[in-house]
Amino acid sequence: MRPMTPKEPQINPALVAEHGLKPDEYQRILKLIGREPTFTELGIFSSMWNEHCSYKSSRFHLRGLPTQAPWVIQGPGENAGVIDIGDGLACVFKMESHNHPSYIEPNQGAATGVGGILRDVFTMGARPIAALNALSFGDPAHAKTRHLVSGVVAGVGGYGNSFGVPTVGGQVRFHTRYDGNNLVNAMAVGLAQADKIFYAAASGVGMPIVYLGSKTGRDGIHGASMASAEFDEDSEGKRPTVQVGDPFAEKLLLEACLEIMEKGCVIAIQDMGAAGLTCSAVEMGAKGDLGVTLDLEKVPCREASMTPYEMMLSESQERMLMVLKPEKEAEAEAIFRKWGLDFAVVGHTTPDMRFIVRYHGTVMADLPIKELGDEAPLYERPFVETPKLSVLSPNDVKPPLPLDEVLLTLIGSPDLGSKRWVYEQYDHVIGGNTVQRPGGDAAVVRVQEGPKALALTVDVTPRYCEADPFEGGKQAVAEAWRNLTAVGARPLAITDNLNFGNPEKPEIMGQLVGCIRGIAEACKALDFPVVSGNVSLYNETNGRGILPTPSIGGVGVIDDFKTSATLAFKAEGESILLIGDTQGWIGQSLYLREICGREEGAPPPVDLAVEKRNGDFVRSLIASGAVSAVHDLSDGGLLIALAEMAMASSMGAALDPEKGDVQRHAFWFGEDQARYLVTVPAKSASSPQQILEAATAAGVPACRLGVTGGDVLMLPGERPVSVAKLREVFEGWLPAYMAGAA
C-alpha cells in the first residue's frame, strides 16, 4: 500500500524565520527558483545556507589564508586536509567544533563532536591514528562549570575510547567569558596511502547512490541551524536537536568503509555530518558536476512515518553516502552486511544538475544543485578593528610577592594546573604508537613501524586574541609551530577552528577578521599552510560573546622518533640555556591575571622572523643531539616552564640571577614569545659555550640560566621550592575541584 504523501505546512514569514533565514535570504531563494519553495525545500535551504554550513560571514575573509605548499595534497574544501609525509604516506586531519550541542547536552554533544571529526578523516580513506581536543569552560566558580567539564570529558573519552583511537593531546582552559558557552574543538588525525585518498565528487551518470551505516532517526534535526544562532535562557530546551552518538556503530562503519575502499568499490564518498543527507548528497553531486535524485522511501529509518522533511534534515550519526562502482555493489553490500550495517541504494546521479528529492514517486524538492552551495549568501559584514591597547610596563604592576609564592599560586591555577584528571579519562596508549603522551609540548605518535613519527598539538591563547586579534592570531599559529619544534618536528601544516561570537556585531566581526589576518601572516612567514578548518560563530549567550578563540591544530613530522625531544630534565649537572630574548612582557600575562587580578595591556607581540630563526636553531640543536631536554615557553613564562621541566623529571635546578635590567617578576613570569629552554648534557657534541656561540652566530639571543640537580628549584635570594611541593600543587587543583572541594 502506498502511504499518503505527507501534507506539508504552508510557507509563511514566521516559518521562514524559524528556519533561521533572514527576509532578504528568503527573497534570494524566491529569485533563485522562481517560485515559492516547498516545506522540504525550505528545510534544505535552511540546512545549506546557515552559517555553520555556508560560512557566509567568514568565507570572504578565509580566502586570505595560505593553503598551498609542495607537501599539501588537499587543502580546505574536502572532508579533511591531506599532506604528504613521505614514504608514500599521507596525513589526513581536521579540527571541528561542537560547541552549542556540548553546552546543551555535554556528554552527547562532545561525543558526537569526536564522532563527526573521526568520520571526516576516515571518509577520505585514512585510518584515524590520533585525536586531540581543545576545551574551553566558564569560570570554575560558575554553577554549571563542573557539570559541563564532567560531561564533556566523559563524552570525548567515551566516544574515542570505544572507537579505539588514542586521544593524545589538547588544551583545557577556564574563563568566565565561556560561561554558558563552552567550546569543544575536536581534532582527528589519520594515515592513508598518498595515492589512495577518497573524495566527495561523484562521477558518471546513472550511478547508484548508496546509503551506509546507521539508520536515520529524528535526532539532530536543525542541529546546524541551532549552531548558527545565539543562546539564551531557553537554550536547554533545544536538547532534542542534539544527536546521540554510537561509537560502536562508528567503529563498524570505519572497518567496513576501509574494507570496501581497499577492495576498490568506491567512486565517491561523503559522510553525513551537519545537515545530514541534504548536505552530503548536494556536495557529491555539485562537486562532480552532476545532478542527484533521491528516493526517500528507501532510506533506512529508525522510526516509523518519518517525513521527507525530517529525513532530509536529520543529523543522526554514523552514516555515509557513497557512489559505488556498479560491478562492485554486491561485494560492498556483503562487507556491510558482515559488519551488521545498513546498506541501501537511495538514489542515482543524473546529467541535469538538479537536486530532486522524491518520496514514493512524488517530487518533494526540485532545486538547482550547484546553486544550493554556490549561491549561498556571502556577507562582507561590517567590522571595526579592535582598538590597540597600550603596552603595560612592569613598573605599572605591583611589586611581586616572594617568587616562591607566585610560582606555587600560578602552577596550581586552573589554566596552568595539571590536566591529568582529564587526559586519564582518554585512552592515549591504544595503537601502541604513542611515543610522547599528554603533558609535553606536543604529542608524538609513531607512523606504523617507524622510525617516522608525527608531532601533534592544539594551541591558542584567547586572552591575547581578545586584546589584539591580529597579534593573537599570529601567536596561536606561532605557538603551535613552537610546540612542534620543541619536540624536534618539522612543522608542516595546520587546521584552524575559529570560534567567535555574533558576526553581525561589527566588534566581533573585527575580532574574526583580525585573527584570520594574523593567522594568515604567521602561516605565510612560517611556511605552515592551512589545509582544513571550521568556523563556529554566534558563540554568545544573552548577548555576551566568548573570548575570540581560533584554535590551531598543528601537525609536524619527525624523521626518527628516537631523536624527538622531551621536556624532562635528564641528568644532574646539565647546563640550562634560555633561547630567545626576554624583555619581561607583563601585559595579558597569567601573572597579571592570576596574581594581580588584572587583564590588561597589549599582548606580547610575535616577531615571525625571530620566531623562525629561534625555532630553526632549536630544531637543529635537537637534530644534532646537542641538547637533552627541550621546552617551549608560553603561559606563565620562564619560571613556570622550568617548574614543568622539573616536575616531569623529579629533579630540581639551581638558577642564576636574572639577566639584564629586567625586573624580577617580569623576567621570571613575563610572556615574551619565541623562547625555549634547553639543557646540555655533559657528553653533548657541543659544550654550552659552543652552543651559545653558535646562537650568537645565528643571530639568536641565548644565555645560560642555571644548572640541573637536587630536588628543589633554587632561585637566588628566594626560598627554595621543592619539586615535590610543586607537583602536589600542580596535580591538586583539578581533582579537588571536580570532587567539589575547590
Place this chain on the structure above:
Amino acid sequence: MKSAVLVFPGINRERDMARTLKLVSGVEPAMVWHADTELPKGTDLVVVPGGFSYGDYLRCGAIAARAPIMDAVRSFAAKGGLVLGVCNGFQILCESGLLPGVLMRNSQLRFICRDVYLRVERSDTPFTRGYNAGQVIRVPVAHGEGNYIADGETIARLEGEGRVMFRYAAPDGMIDPNWNHNGAMNAIAGIVNDAGNVLGMMPHPENHVDPAIGCTDGRGLFAGLAEHLAKAA
C-alpha cells in the same frame, strides 16, 4: 606458537595484540571472526583482546560471551588449551564462565588510562614464566570497568589455590590502596581458572613490548608463552 585472536564487533585492540604476538613470536596470528564456529586447526593459544565488544551496551562482555565462536573457545579450554583475555577479553571470559567473578565499574566511576605497577605473584605458569615471582612490572590500563569482585568463597579459593597472577601494587611491590586505581578486591589485576590454562587480566601488556614506547615490561608474558608453547610442540 599458533595463536588465534578473536574479533568481535567493537573490539579495538585486536591490531595491537596481533602486532605484539607477531613481534614476540615471529608468527602472524590468525584473526578469528566472532561468527565463526571453529578455531583454525592447530591453534595453541586463543587471545581475547580488549575493546568494547558490541559497544559494551549491555554488561561488558555479556554479548560476546554468547557469540558463536565462544563454544569453540570453551571446548578448546576444556581440553587444556591456553586462553588469554585482556581487558574486555577478561570481562568476556568472566561472562562466559571460563573465569569466576565479575568486573564492576572502577571505584572512582571514571574511565582510567595510566601506567600501573603489577606485582607478579607466580613465575611457574605458562603465562608468567617470563617473570620472577615478586617482580614488579609497569603496564598501562585503559578501562572503565576493571574493579574485580567475587564472593568471599571464590576469593578465598583464588587466594588459597594461588590463582591470582597479578596484583596492583606500588612501584616497590607493596600492596597499597593508593596504587589500586579501580578498587579491585585484594588488588586483583589478573587471575587464572582452576586448571591454570585460562588467564584474564585488565592491564594491557601488549602495549608495553616495544622500546620505542619507552617500556618493555609486558613482553615477558608473550615471550614466556612463546617459550612454553615451543617446548610443548
